[in-house]
Amino acid sequence: xxxxxxxxxxxxxxxxxxxxxxxxxxxxxxxxxxxxxxxxxxxxxxxxxxxxxxxxxxxxxxxxxxxxxxxxxxxxxxxxxxxxxxxxxxxxxxxxxxxxxxxxxxxxxxxxxxxxxxxxxxxxxxxxxxxxxxxxxxxxxxxxxxxxxxxxxxxxxxxxxxxxxxxxxxxxxxxxxxxxxxxxxxxxxxxxxxxxxxxxxxxxxxxxxxxxxxxxxxxxxxxxxxxxxxxxxxxxxxxxxxxxxxxxxxxxxxxxxxxxxxxxxxxxxxxxxxxxxxxxxxxxxxxxxxxxxxxxxxxxxxxxxxxxxxxxxxxxxxxxxxxxxxxxxxxxxxxxxxxxxxxxxxxxxxxxxxxxxxxxxxxxxxxxxxxxxxxx
Amino acid sequence: xxxxxxxxxxxxxxxxxxxxxxxxxxxxxxxxxxxxxxxxxxxxxxxxxxxxxxxxxxxxxxxxxxxxxxxxxxxxxxxxxxxxxxxxxxxxxxxxxxxxxxxxxxxxxxxxxxxxxxxxxxxxxxxxxxxxxxxxxxxxxxxxxxxxxxxxxxxxxxxxxxxxxxxxxxxxxxxxxxxxxxxxxxxxxxxxxxxxxxxxxxxxxxxxxxxxxxxxxxxxxxxxxxxxxxxxxxxxxxxxxxxxxxxxxxxxxxxxxxxxxxxxxxxxxxxxxxxxxxxxxxxxxxxxxxxxxxxxxxxxxxxxxxxxxxxxxxxxxxxxxxxxxxxxxxxxxxxxxxxxxxxxxxxxxxxxxxxxxxxxxxxxxxxxxxxxxxxxxxxxxxxxxxxxxxxxxxxxxxxxxxxxxxxxxxxxxxxxxxxxxxxxxxxxxxxxxxxxxxxxxxxxxxxxxxxxxxxxxxxxxxxxxxxxxxxxxxxxxxxxxxxxxxxxxxxxxxxxxxxxxxxxxxxxxxxxxxxxxxxxxxxxxxxxxxxxxxxxxxxxxxxxxxxxxxxxxxxxxxxxxxxxxxxxxxxxxxxxxxxxxxxxxxxxxxxxxxxxxxxx
Numbered sequence: 019x020x021x022x023x024x025x026x027x028x029x030x031x032x033x034x035x036x037x038x039x040x041x042x043x044x045x046x047x048x049x050x051x052x053x054x055x056x057x058x059x060x061x062x063x064x065x066x067x068x069x070x071x072x073x074x075x076x077x078x079x080x081x082x083x084x085x086x087x088x089x090x091x092x093x094x095x096x097x098x099x100x101x102x103x104x105x106x107x108x109x110x111x112x113x114x115x116x117x118x119x120x121x122x123x124x125x126x127x128x129x130x131x132x133x134x135x136x137x138x139x140x141x142x143x144x145x146x147x148x149x150x151x152x153x154x155x156x157x158x159x160x161x162x163x164x165x166x167x168x169x170x171x172x173x174x175x176x177x178x179x180x181x182x183x184x185x186x187x188x189x190x191x192x193x194x195x196x197x198x199x200x201x202x203x204x205x206x207x208x209x210x211x212x213x214x215x216x217x218x219x220x221x222x223x224x225x226x227x228x229x230x231x232x233x234x235x236x237x238x239x240x241x242x243x244x245x246x247x248x249x250x251x252x253x254x255x256x257x258x259x260x261x262x263x264x265x266x267x268x269x270x271x272x273x274x275x276x277x278x279x280x281x282x283x284x285x286x287x288x289x290x291x292x293x294x295x296x297x298x299x300x301x302x303x304x305x306x307x308x309x310x311x312x313x314x315x316x317x318x319x320x321x322x323x324x325x326x327x328x329x330x331x332x333x334x335x336x337x338x339x340x341x342x343x344x345x346x347x348x349x350x351x352x353x354x355x356x357x358x359x360x361x362x363x364x365x366x367x368x369x370x371x372x373x374x375x376x377x378x379x380x381x382x383x384x385x386x387x388x389x390x391x392x393x394x
Numbered sequence: 395x396x397x398x399x400x401x402x403x404x405x406x407x408x409x410x411x412x413x414x415x416x417x418x419x420x421x422x423x424x425x426x427x428x429x430x431x432x433x434x435x436x437x438x439x440x441x442x443x444x445x446x447x448x449x450x451x452x453x454x455x456x457x458x459x460x461x462x463x464x465x466x467x468x469x470x471x472x473x474x475x476x477x478x479x480x481x482x483x484x485x486x487x488x489x490x491x492x493x494x495x496x497x498x499x500x501x502x503x504x505x506x507x508x509x510x511x512x513x514x515x516x517x518x519x520x521x522x523x524x525x526x527x528x529x530x531x532x533x534x535x536x537x538x539x540x541x542x543x544x545x546x547x548x549x550x551x552x553x554x555x556x557x558x559x560x561x562x563x564x565x566x567x568x569x570x571x572x573x574x575x576x577x578x579x580x581x582x583x584x585x586x587x588x589x590x591x592x593x594x595x596x597x598x599x600x601x602x603x604x605x606x607x608x609x610x611x612x613x614x615x616x617x618x619x620x621x622x623x624x625x626x627x628x629x630x631x632x633x634x635x636x637x638x639x640x641x642x643x644x645x646x647x648x649x650x651x652x653x654x655x656x657x658x659x660x661x662x663x664x665x666x667x668x669x670x671x672x673x674x675x676x677x678x679x680x681x682x683x684x685x686x687x688x689x690x691x692x693x694x695x696x697x698x699x700x701x702x703x704x705x706x707x708x709x710x711x712x713x714x715x716x717x718x719x720x721x722x723x724x725x726x727x728x729x730x731x732x733x734x735x736x737x738x739x740x741x742x743x744x745x746x747x748x749x750x751x752x753x754x755x756x757x758x759x760x761x762x763x764x765x766x767x768x769x770x771x772x773x774x775x776x777x778x779x780x781x782x783x784x785x786x787x788x789x790x791x792x793x794x795x796x797x798x799x800x801x802x803x804x805x806x807x808x809x810x811x812x813x814x815x816x817x818x819x820x821x822x823x824x825x826x827x828x829x830x831x832x833x834x835x836x837x838x839x840x841x842x843x844x845x846x847x848x849x850x851x852x853x854x855x856x857x858x859x860x861x862x863x864x865x866x867x868x869x870x871x872x873x874x875x876x877x878x879x880x881x882x883x884x885x886x887x888x889x890x891x892x893x894x895x896x897x898x899x900x901x902x903x904x905x906x907x908x909x910x911x912x913x914x915x916x917x918x919x920x921x922x923x924x925x926x927x928x929x930x931x932x933x934x935x936x937x938x939x940x941x942x943x944x945x946x947x948x949x950x951x952x953x954x955x956x957x958x959x960x961x962x963x964x965x966x967x968x969x970x971x972x973x974x975x976x977x978x979x980x981x982x983x984x985x986x987x988x989x990x991x992x993x994x
Contacts, residue, residue, distance in 0.1 A: 023955055077954065207950040234945035255950045270955055284955040291958055316958065326957060329964060365922060365979050384922055385948035389960075390967040 020066070020287075021073040021269040022100060024055070024092075025280030026081040027298060030116060033149040034219075035177075037211035039282030039296040040079035051281070051298065052088060054305035056095050058279050058294075061310060063099035066277070066287075071100045073107045073266035073276075077134075082112040086120045093128035107265040109134055109173075114160040115152035122167035132171040132264075133164050134204075140194035141187055144180050149215075154194075161198055171262060173202035178236040180208055181216075181225050188236045189243070196247045201262040205240050206255050207233065237383060254333050254382060271334050272342075273327045281311075289318050320347065321394055324354055328375075328392035332368070333385070337376025351375065358391040400580045401467060402651045404609065406474045406489050408517060409499035410507035410866060414529045417561035418499055418570075419457075419473060425567045426461045426471075428639060456492075456595075456607055456653050457640045463575045471574055472653035474594070474609075476513070487516050488668060491684075492594045492609035492653060495523035495578030497570065498549075502528045502536035502558075505837065506544045507866035508807045514549060523578045524549075526556040527570060532563045540834070548833040581611075581651025588679035589613030589621075589672065591648070591656075596666035598717035602634070602657045606666035609653050611683060613674070616647045620675035621658060624682040625667060629675045630658035668720055691723050691739025692800070692846060692871065693746055693766045694783035696893060697753070698735030700760040700975055705734045711757040712736060715749060722749060729786060731891045731977050732762060737784055740766075743850060762975045764893045765990045768846045771798040771874050786892035788881045791932060798874040799845050799897075803828065806840040806857065808865035813838055815860040823848035824877075824899060843872060847897065852991050882907055884914070885928040885935075886980050896990045904936050909993040911937040917986045919970075920944035925980050 028048055029040045043051075074096060084092065102108075109132040110125055125133070137157045139145055145153060157174075164172055174195050178188050195203055208227070210217045219225040228236070241251055249257035253271060256264065269276050278285030282296035295301050295313040304311035318326065324347055331338030343351045352359060359375065362368045367381035367388050381388050409415040423429045459471040474489045490496070496517045500510055517524060526549070528541050542553035557573060559566025595607040608615075615621070619632045634657040636642040648654045660666055671682035699708045709726075716722050723739035740746040743766060750763050769783045773795045782788060804825070808816055810832070817840070820827070825842035833839050844853075849869060857865050880903050884894035894914075898906045907929035914927050918941050929937040949960065974981040 205950075207946075207948075209949075209951045230945055237946055237948075237950070254948060270957070276955055278955050284957070286955065286957065293956070293958075314958070322961075326961070329960070330957065361976070367922070380922065383946045383948060384944060385950075386964065386967055387922070387947060389949070390964040390971065393961060393964045393968045 019072045019269055019272070019274045020069055021075065021266050021274070021276035022071050022096070023266070023276055023278045023283055023285070024074070024076045024096065025278070025283040026076060026078040026084065027051075027281050027296075028078065028083050029080045030083055030113075031149065031151050034215040035148055035208055035210070037214050038079065041298060043298070047298070047302075048084065048088070050302050050306070052084075052092060054302040054311075055092070055280055057305040057308055058310075059095055059099045061308075062277050062279060066100075068101050071102045071106065073109070073269060074100075074102060075107075075109045075111075075266040077109075077111045079111075080113045080116055080136075081110050082116040082121055086118075086124045089121060090124050090128065093124075093130075097129065107132055109264070109266055111136065112160065112164075113150075113152065114156035117160045117163055119163055119166070122163045122169075126167040126169055131169060132173065132201075133169055134173040134175060134202075135160055135164070135200075137174040137195065138177050139180060139183075140191040141183075144183060144187070147182060148177075148180055158198070161200070170201065172200040173204060173264065174198070174200045175204045175206065177206050177208050178240065179228050179233045181227055183228055183236075185228075185232055185235050185239065189239060192240060192243055196244070196249075202256070202258045202264060203244060203249055204256050205244075207237070234383060241379070241382070252335050254335075254377075254385060268334075271330045272339075273323065273330050286318075289323065291316050291318055323347075324351075325392050325394055328355065329389040332375070332377055332388060332392070335376065335382075337368075337371070337374035340370075340373050340375055355392060362388055362391060399583065399585075399649065399651045401469045402472070402581055403469060403495065403574050403578045404472045404474065404493045404581060404651065404653060405495040405497060405574055405578055406476050406493045407497045407499055408476055408490075408510075408513035409529075410501070410504070410509040410513075413499050413501040413504065413507070413510070414561050415476075415499050418497070418527070418529060418559070419475065421561045421564055421567050422459065422471075422473065422571065423457065423640070425564070425571065426459045428457065428459045456638055458637045458653065460639070461571055461575070464572055465575075469575055470652075471571075472609075474653065487520075488594045490517055490520045490522060492592060493520070493522055494581060495525065495574065497525050497527050497574075499527045499529050500541055500545070502530045502538050502541055503533050505537075505541050506548050506807065506833070508805050508868035509866060511548070511805070511807070511839075512868040512870075524551060525570070525573050525577055526551055526553070527566070528556050528558050529561055531558045531565065532560040544834055544837070548839075583610070583612040583650025585614055585650060587612040587650075588677060589615055589619075589674045590679045590683050591615060591672040592683050593666055593668055593670050593672060596668060596720075598714075604660040604662055604666045604717075606656045606658075606660070606672070607653070608648070608656055608672060610648050610650050612650050613679070614647055614649055615656070615672070621656070621672050622675040622678055623665065623667070624671040624673055624678070626665070626670075628665060630660055630665070632656055632658045634658075662717075691721065691741065693740045693742055693768065693850060694737055695740070695746060695766045696727060696729060696732065696735050696764040696784065697724075697738050697750070698729065698732040698762045698764075698893075698975070700762055700972065702733045704759055707757065708736065708753070708759055708761065711753050711759060712738070714757075715752060719749070721745065727784065729764075729893045731893045732764075732975060735762075739783070760972055762893075762984050762987060764987045765896060766850050767897065768800050768850065770879070770897065772796070773798075785881055785895040785897050788895075788897070791881075796876050797879045797897075798876045799847060799879065801843050801872050801875050802846050802849060802869040803872040804842045804844050804849065804867060804869040806842070806865055806867050807833070808838055808840065808861050810836050810838050812861040812865065813840070816840060816857065816865060819853075819856055819860055820844060823851070823853060844869075845875075845877065845899075846871070850991065851993075880931050882910070883930045884910065885926075885930060886918075886977060886982070887923075887925055888928075889978060890930075891977055891982075893987060894990075903931055906990075906993060907931070908937040910990055911939040913989040913993050914986055915939040915941055917983055917989055919974075919981065919983065921980060923979065 027040045028043050108130045110130050111134045113136045140154050142153050244257040252263050275287050281298050281301035284293045292315045293313050295311045301311045407415045456474045461469045476489045528538050545553045557566050557569050590612045591608040591610045593606045617632050622629045636644050637654040673679040712724050721741050724736045727737040769781050772780050774793050775795050820842045825844040829841040831839050878900045880900045882896050882898045883890050911927050911929045924943045925941040927939045928935045973984045
């Protein structure tokens with residue numbers, strides 16, 4: 019399984035909590051970026067030499083900030099350069115308020131079969147407070163546009179633990195999301211990342227976050243509520259209707275390879291983890307001269323690869339496939355992590371089931387305790 | 395070359411910590427061309443990394459200096475370094491025995507301090523010629539006249555003999571060198587007499603085996619000689635003799651009064667017991683030189699590997715350290731909570747900290763140290779007497795008739811204005827007032843008898859903070875006294891943790907129990923479950939705190955394909971856990987075992 023990720027580092031506006039690589043840029047810069055990006059697309063196409071690709075994920079930033087025309091050209095380039103398997107999952111991230119019917123049509127015609135929509139909350143006050151440009155109505159409008167264009171595999175991204183959010187309001191957001199019947203729901207926790215406006219405000223005591231007990235209750239409620247409504251919990255933050263799990267994200271958690279294209283993107287190919295420079299201008303100028311613009315390039319040792327397979331795999335509710343671990347490394351996870359597995363099992367944080375090692379319900383809330391045990 | 399004894403001077407430098415002893419030594423080496431400025435990258439005599447970082451001397455070393463004096467003669471000056479900290483007074487006395495004179499260095503801004511005096515008394519016991527040196531006169535706050543008065547009043551030396559110097563600028567250095575030559579007597583001793591050489595230090599070298607640092611008092615030692623250790627009777631053949639200038643330089647003989655080192659295929663530093671006398675096997679001296687009392691550990695703590703599988707590595711590390719540190723004692727012990735480890739004995743707290751740090755740094759082992767304990771003398775109901783250095787090993791209450799604990803006589807020198815707060819501190823620490831005298835108009839010398847265990851409890855830091863850093867402390871063991879003591883147990887999750895037990899005075903048991911439980915609550919990170927902390931005396935719980943459960947700790951954020959970042963976040967979390975010991979299902983950080991030292 020090889021996935022392809024493409025990063026579009028542009029937004030209409032930066033949100034207070036977001037530390038992903040993205041800027042508010044002039045149209046001319048976007049144009050030049052896409053030209054540079056097509057250089058990188060060509061480079062990777064030559065590198066992988068026609069290998070079959072299982073997924074394509076265009077994320078950001080806000081990919082739908084590109085014009086219909088720009089989107090069309092980008093997709094054409096990607097689809098000609100890489101050899102995608104028939105029926106491959108093709109996801110594009112979209113933000114409500116940046117999607118028009120033109121764009122939706124372009125997406126559908128290009129073969130996009132999955133849209134991940136940054137809904138974040140069904141609560142206008144909260145949306146405004148966190149710096150989103152859209153309202154709840156925009157979310158409804160976007161879903162309708164997407165469905166009209168013929169794309170039925172929709173993910174809604176939601177954030178729990180927002181400033182001022184109560185358990186009650188989170189429950190309402192979840193209920194409204196479920197009413198829309200998307201195929202997939204991602205519930206991420208708000209994490210204060212350094213150098214974000216939220217972080218600074220929090221440091222200055224100007225931002226009140228829900229207490230840990232409330233955050234834990236939200237997390238617990240989500241795990242109870244969504245499965246009751248037909249969404250299968252398959253990763254710490256992800257829920258899907260049967261058969262609608264995000265194939266691209268599964269590649270990450272299974273420690274399978276993926277290409278990362280675009281400024282600030284991360285990839286994992288040939289046992290090398292690499293990233294491209296997040297200096298947009300540097301990225302553009304370097305690729306325009308047809309030179310790779312990588313910022314890091316780190317071979318993953320056998321030991322690290324084992325660790326990664328464990329701490330990424332444990333994120334999946336089903337857990338790490340121990341047989342696959344054995345196949346990949348020719349030794350059993352028990353031989354490598356015997357003491358850790360024993361201790362975490364005794365503490366009721368992990369369990370073995372059906373050839374998989376997985377987090378218990380209690381372990382899911384305290385995942386970091388478990389993951390860090392597998393880092394050497 | 396046959397050395398003329400009259401041209402040899404053996405001296406040491408004694409000072410309170412931080413009074414500039416090492417810098418002064420450097421200047422002497424530099425001024426005499428023993429080392430060049432470039433070689434003298436840092437303080438030469440302090441060769442252990444740790445020593446340099448902490449700015450203290452731990453192990454002593456000897457250096458040979460060639461000096462052409464004003465009288466035109468070429469002299470050999472042997473500088474024998476001494477440690478400046480109260481823990482190491484045993485090592486100070488070792489080096490003093492090898493000298494005829496001492497430079498007494500006093501900081502011109504600080505004046506005479508407690509350790510200045512302690513070391514001075516030691517030097518006087520050894521009949522050394524004392525040359526007072528008032529150092530740091532270049533500093534704006536220097537007050538040499540006040541220090542001179544203190545020298546007359548406190549020390550009783552003629553202050554006109556004091557040399558004003560600055561190791562930093564080099565002022566007074568020539569004067570010091572001339573004073574060493576003119577005021578310190580040359581060594582005595584007959585070239586042809588029976589050999590008597592005092593071992594004042596030793597170290598282990600992986601190529602040469604044990605190396606003994608000696609001072610020859612009488613007779614002549616040559617390479618190839620059959621030598622005998624007078625305490626053990628073991629004999630060796632001298633394979634190499636050297637002097638240190640400052641690197642080892644081979645010589646073929648050492649004459650009376652000379653200082654150097656001996657290598658004789660001795661496999662173990664135990665063969666070169668410090669304080670022992672070396673003589674010739676064929677023509678032994680009738681009696682050994684007066685030796686020293688072997689250092690007795692005053693403070694004990696348990697050292698355990700965080701990872702139980704590193705037990706053997708920890709033992710090897712301790713064995714290696716012991717090769718160069720005769721004062722370090724250890725034996726295996728087991729703790730129900732911590733598993734297999736070692737009970738280790740130290741000269742004092744600083745010695746303990748240094749050994750712990752060396753184990754972690756030089757041997758790359760993660761260790762847990764339990765709170766230091768003194769050695770209690772317990773009389774059992776059957777009238778037998780036992781010594782216990784580990785609270786966990788205390789006999790059952792019913793079997794104890796009396797408990798005695800070690801007391802020390804603490805000497806504190808401080809500005810007069812702080813006498814009140816310091817006396818209060820000493821009272822709080824069960825101190826018994828012995829004496830107070832005004833050494834000058836504004837400086838006071840206080841003497842208290844205090845339980846050593848109270849000194850271990852952060853006493854020095856407290857003393858410093860109550861006197862704005864102006865007090866200095868020295869103490870020596872004064873004997874055992876009966877006290878009303880009780881064992882305070884700590885229970886985590888309802889289970890007693892032997893390694894957290896401590897001995898407290900009954901009057902303070904409640905207070906200590908409560909604040910220890912509070913402190914532990916701060917130190918023990920939140921875990922999966924709620925962790926009750928209880929402090930108990932016997933079966934009676936006297937304090938209870940609870941560490942609340944951690945309810946949510948998971949990276950539930952979309953980091954996409956940025957696995958390196960995830961890994962870094964997890965590594966950081968793991969790093970924090972490295973210094974924690976799992977006791978059942980509770981992870982306890984290293985600091986928790988030391989918490990008792992920090993409670994009020």
